[in-house]
Amino acid sequence: MIWLCNATLYDGKDLRDGKWDICVESGKVVEITPSRGKKSNFQDDIYDLEGHIVCPGFIDLHVHLRDPGQTWREDIDSGSLAAAAGGFTHVVAMPNTTPPIDDPSGVRYVREKGRKAKGAIVLPAGAVTVNREGKMITEMIGMVDEGAVLFTDDGSPVILAKVMRIALLYLRDLGIPLMEHPEELTLSEGGHMNEGRASALCGLKGIPRSSEIIGVERAIALCRETMGRVHLTHISTKEALESIRRAKQEGLPLTCDVTPHHLVFDEEMIIKSYYSSAFKVNPPLRAREDVEALFKGLRDGTIDAIATDHAPYHVDEKDLPFEEASFGIASLECAVAAVLDLWYKRGKPFSLKKLLELLTIGPGSIIGIDRTLKPGSRADITVLNLEKEERVDAEKWNSKARITPYDGLTLRGWPVMTLLGGRIVYDSLRQEVCHEV
The missing domain is CATH 3.20.20.140 (Metal-dependent hydrolases)
Structure with missing residues (x-):
């Protein structure tokens, strides 16, 4: 089970006010609730996403x-x-x-x-x-x-x-x-x-x-x-x-x-x-x-x-x-x-x-792919940090391409986590936000 906590939520229809907790289990979104603070179950992966946006x-x-x-x-x-x-x-x-x-x-x-x-x-x-x-x-x-x-x-x-x-x-x-x-x-x-x-x-x-x-x-x-x-x-x-x-x-x-x-x-x-x-x-x-x-x-x-x-x-x-x-x-x-x-x-x-x-x-x-986040929907999720600034370094890319006009530019606002069917396929959060197991 993964908890994405204290996040701003864009659910595919609305950019919701307040902070939200999103629970992901068995490849699906199982719960979306107003944030109630950090969870304590030691079996869960908990990400404190204050200042981040969770999106489809x-x-x-x-x-x-x-x-x-x-x-x-x-x-x-x-x-x-x-x-x-x-x-x-x-x-x-x-x-x-x-x-x-x-x-x-x-x-x-x-x-x-x-x-x-x-x-x-x-x-x-x-x-x-x-x-x-x-x-x-x-x-x-x-x-x-x-x-x-x-x-x-x-x-x-x-x-x-x-x-x-x-x-x-x-x-x-x-x-x-x-x-x-x-x-x-x-x-x-x-x-x-x-x-x-x-x-x-x-x-x-x-x-x-x-x-x-x-x-x-x-x-x-x-x-x-x-x-x-x-x-x-x-x-x-x-x-x-x-x-x-x-x-x-x-x-x-x-x-x-x-x-x-x-x-x-x-x-x-x-x-x-x-x-x-x-x-x-x-x-x-x-x-x-x-x-x-x-x-x-x-x-x-x-x-x-x-x-x-x-x-x-x-x-x-x-x-x-x-x-x-x-x-x-x-x-x-x-x-x-x-x-x-x-x-x-x-x-x-x-x-x-x-x-x-x-x-x-x-x-x-x-x-023909539904991009809404709601209880029961497939947990395909992108997490954004709108304040993150980072320099583009094509030498570190997963792509085989090494020449791009963006190389060397410092950009503000980055995806920091990607979940596909509830499985984390990209995660740069562990050094940036509190991650508890």
Whole structure:
């Protein structure tokens, strides 16, 4: 039995007033009561969490774990541990592996290995098209039966609109979302960063914002026509977000997410960092006006979730001149801290409850995972210390990634404990708060 005592509680619906004791036993929450002081049963694990927040376990809809076939970059085991250290109890692994996850056996591989991992549960996403080539849809029913929670050709869009339309019709009946990476490849091809002032100063070929805008508009048109569920991932431009806002007002079954790095950084960081490849990502870091638009989308509910798009690479693939380096930012272990730190620095531009929703019930509702804490619910729990300040040190990460734009930054607000089904999978509290056995 584990007691989480004297905590502020966000239960998935409300950020409750006062202090609360949460009792966990046999994988479930068995009791939530107003705090009555420390327990005395020597058989219990008791954590005094005064000053901490207990939340439903965080969900990341978008991670690249490179398994199978690219495990020198990351694997399901290392990614699972990294996710738990970052406060996540569930992550969705993208299917752009080698081979891609485009049949039921591939989904089964990720599901079984993801359930056996020592950290967060890794859930499989299936490819929309065979070999992610955009020509023929995959065996979706069989993949859903094996545990696929969404479908995406991420790393690229579904190339042919006709194929995406057919896929949405199938998925509409299955009740599963299609996650679309909105990009018009003929516009972005050969680009390295956002097309604009910074690219002109750098002399690097830019990726125009129209590449994302066209991808979003296409997805919205197909969503409207089929009424299949569309989730638009890593939105980065103000125009794309405005299109999504209008589509939601129509009542279309459309959701979207934004990454921490598109909130924390903008295109100017590439110049300020002297062209560090750590800032090379697709979609690229955008202009300051886009960052402001994303914050507006967080405040007004247009954005449904924060997802990391964790994209780890080996140092030999990333520690290169900017033009030669791979696209991608690794962040699983510090993403939540980066968002909390930014929330503080911007003067708490929206409520803490809203921020926690973007990491819990928002992504949970998209893939059908209940994120409420109540007696009888599964004990997937994240504990936050909003006052903790710590320097990001990628050399100490569970992830295999070692190059990240967050490395060396001191961030305020960190996950300090993660429970999965009542089992502690990450715990940095033993040195920080009173722990009694």
